[in-house]
Amino acid sequence: MAILTFNNVSKVYDNGFHAVDNFNLSVQDGEFIVIVGSSGCGKTTLLRLIAGFETITDGEIYIRDKLANNIQAKERDIAMIFQSHALFPHLSVYENISFPLKIKKADKTKIKEKVTAVSKLLKISSHLDKKxxxxxxxxxxxxxxCRAIVREPKIFLMDEPLSSLDATLRTQMRMEIKKLHLNLGTTFIYVTHDQTEAITMGDRIVVMKDGKIQQVGTPEEIYEKPNNIFIAKFIGNHAMNIFNGSILSEGETLYFKTDDEIISYFNLSAEVQNILKSGNYIGKKVQLGVRSEKISLGNNLNSTYTAYITMIEKIGSDRYVYFSAFNASYCAKLSNDTSNYKIGDTVTFAISEDDIYLFDAETENTII
Ligand SMILES: Nc1ncnc2c1ncn2[C@@H]1O[C@H](COP(=O)(O)OP(=O)(O)OP(=O)(O)O)[C@@H](O)[C@H]1O
Ligand SMILES: [Mg+2]
Structure with a gap:
């Protein structure tokens, strides 16, 4: 059942800025939704609209089946967790956690029970008396x-809660928040501009740009079938490699031809050729994309593309080899690499026709 539904929701600020533009989404009860996008794309605004801290300019938000547009924030049964934690510095940890219950005038014994349980869950029982x-x-x-959990809200909203933490702690907290979600079974809406958080935490990811949804899908769908070049470059540890060029025909066969002066040709699978033919792409500008883990480097490859190695980054057992080719820069991920490439080496690189993405250069949408 949907716990939260957006129908053509827009937010225009008083200065005329369109922060959220025609947003449509249905969130299922118990889902972990991650909203991801670069700074300024409207993520916090969206959370504030859900929480009721901002009014909607256009459209409707439903919480369960109830139109929520005019329901006050405190009546919405939603807890929001901010990047800055926003704890009261003069209150102890116990008082901070129990604060929302005290406001509701809950029974003292009940408060103690709840605070004890939740502080055990998140392993902070020994800190309750501290500031x-x-x-x-x-x-x-x-x-x-803890302070959000004791409220037992219908929905948790989290606005970049880990961005002030160091990298190790962030990785650890990522898993803890995931576990917490499994334990509580409540709906989580989690905002981040970090694609790793999005990919590792979300049941579904919503990618936003300029206030608009670019794509909604599982992490696998978003990674493997990006709707457009923006998503292809945004999601993934290393941005997808992009080659600029156009589609060329030789008889019945279609090729991808690179744009630069030393023209190179990439073979295309029969399936891709058919899609290009039916979409009238012959002669048109397209961009060819390939993930770094799908590029092979070597001297014995059946390939004529030359790669000049400019940088090598070692992360654990993986090696990211940056190289220049066709006057641009690309990256190949080599795992368990036994060869000893050095900066300045010249090798060849190869791409399988099955691993190619093509994007319409004009609309930037995925062709295949
Ligand atoms: N009260 C306001 N009045 C006018 N414009 C605003 C207001 N609040 C935010 N904006 C603008 O709306 C856009 C979206 O802001 P928002 O805070 O939602 O972005 P965000 O995706 O959360 O960014 P970040 O990742 O930096 O937190 C920004 O361009 C911002 O400058
Ligand atoms: Mg924000």
């Missing part, structure tokens, strides 16, 4: 989560 400023960033984040 927030004597805790680490990660511990403060746990307190902020």
């Amino acid at each position: 927030p400023n004597s805790l680490s960033g990660g511990e403060r984040q746990h307190v902020a989560l």
Whole structure:
């Protein structure tokens, strides 16, 4: 059942800026939705619209089956967790966590029970008497989560909750928030501009750009079938490699021809050729994309494309080899690489026709 439904929701700020533009989405009860997009694309605005901190300019938001446009924030039963934790510095951890229950005038014994249970769940029982400023960033984040959990909200909204933490803690907290979601079974809407967080945490990911949804899908769908070049470049540890060129025909056979002065040709599979023919792409400008893990490098490849190695990055057992070709820069991910490439080496690279993405250069949408 849908717990949250957006129907053509838009937000225009008083200065005329369109922060959210015609947003449509249905969130299922218990889902972990990640909203991802670069800075300024409208993620926080969207959360504020859900929480009721901002009014909607156009469209409707339903919480369950109830139109929520005019329901006040405090009546919505939604908890929002901010990047800054927003803890009260003069109150102890216990008082911080119990604050929302105290406001609701809950029974003292009940409050104690709940705070004890939740602080055990997030492993902060030994910090209950301390003030927030004597805790680490990660511990403060746990307190902020506890304070949200005791409210037993219908929906958790999280606005970049991990962005102030260091890389190790962020990875650890990512898994803890995932576990928390499994434990609670409540709907989570999590905002980030970090594609790794999106890919690792979301049941479904919503990719946004300039206030608009670019794509909604599972992490696998978004990674393997990006709707357009923006998503292809945004999602993935290394942006997808993009070659500029056009579609050329020789008799019945179609090729991808690179744009630069030393013209090179890439073979295309029969399936791709058929799609290009029916879409009238012959002679048109397109962009060819390939993921870094799908590029082969070597001296014995059946290939005529030359790669000049400019940089090598080692991450654990993976090696990211940056190279220049056709006057542009590309990256190949080699795992368990036994060869010893050095900066300045010249090798060849190859791409299988099955691993190619093609994008319409004009619309930037995926052709295949
Ligand atoms: N009160 C406001 N009045 C006018 N414009 C605003 C207001 N609040 C935000 N904006 C603008 O709306 C756009 C979206 O802002 P928002 O805070 O939702 O972005 P965001 O995706 O959360 O970005 P970030 O990743 O940097 O947090 C931005 O261009 C911002 O400048
Ligand atoms: Mg924001």
